[in-house]
Amino acid sequence: MNAANELEMLAAILSATKNGALVWRQESPGRYEATGIIDIVVQEICPLVAGDTDTAGVQAFQIEVNRLILTYWSGTGGCEKLFEILAAGLPELADHASLSSLQIGEVIKRLNEKRQ
Numbered sequence: 001m002n003a004a005n006e007l008e009m010l011a012a013i014l015s016a017t018k019n020g021a022l023v024w025r026q027e028s029p030g031r032y033e034a035t036g037i038i039d040i041v042v043q044e045i046c047p048l049v050a051g052d053t054d055t056a057g058v059q060a061f062q063i064e065v066n067r068l069i070l071t072y073w074s075g076t077g078g079c080e081k082l083f084e085i086l087a088a089g090l091p092e093l094a095d096h097a098s099l100s101s102l103q104i105g106e107v108i109k110r111l112n113e114k115r116q
Contacts, residue, residue: 010081017089024089032086040065
């Protein structure tokens with residue numbers, strides 16, 4: 001499987017999510033499942049940095065679909081697409097995505113103001 005095929009698959013999952021063919025739920029913290037025309041499991045990957053509970057935050061997503069398991073690391077197109085899928089399927093995550101975008105925009109704005 002190549003990256004273009006993977007992104008095409010993720011785009012199809014997003015489309016199926018938006019048209020209601022896939023229904024998402026948060027099964028447990030960091031674990032999301034979709035049911036419908038196919039079953040999908042998405043798991044957050046949060047490496048431990050100190051002790052049993054301190055993590056570096058979400059660093060990647062692992063998706064299992066049709067017995068295929070793929071991992072997308074933070075900052076990649078696949079990771080962005082998976083977050084878009086989850087936000088489309090779970091409104092509470094969409095709010096988080098909007099807040100994150102606003103915060104990133106504010107950082108960029110402040111950094112650009114300092115250069116002028």
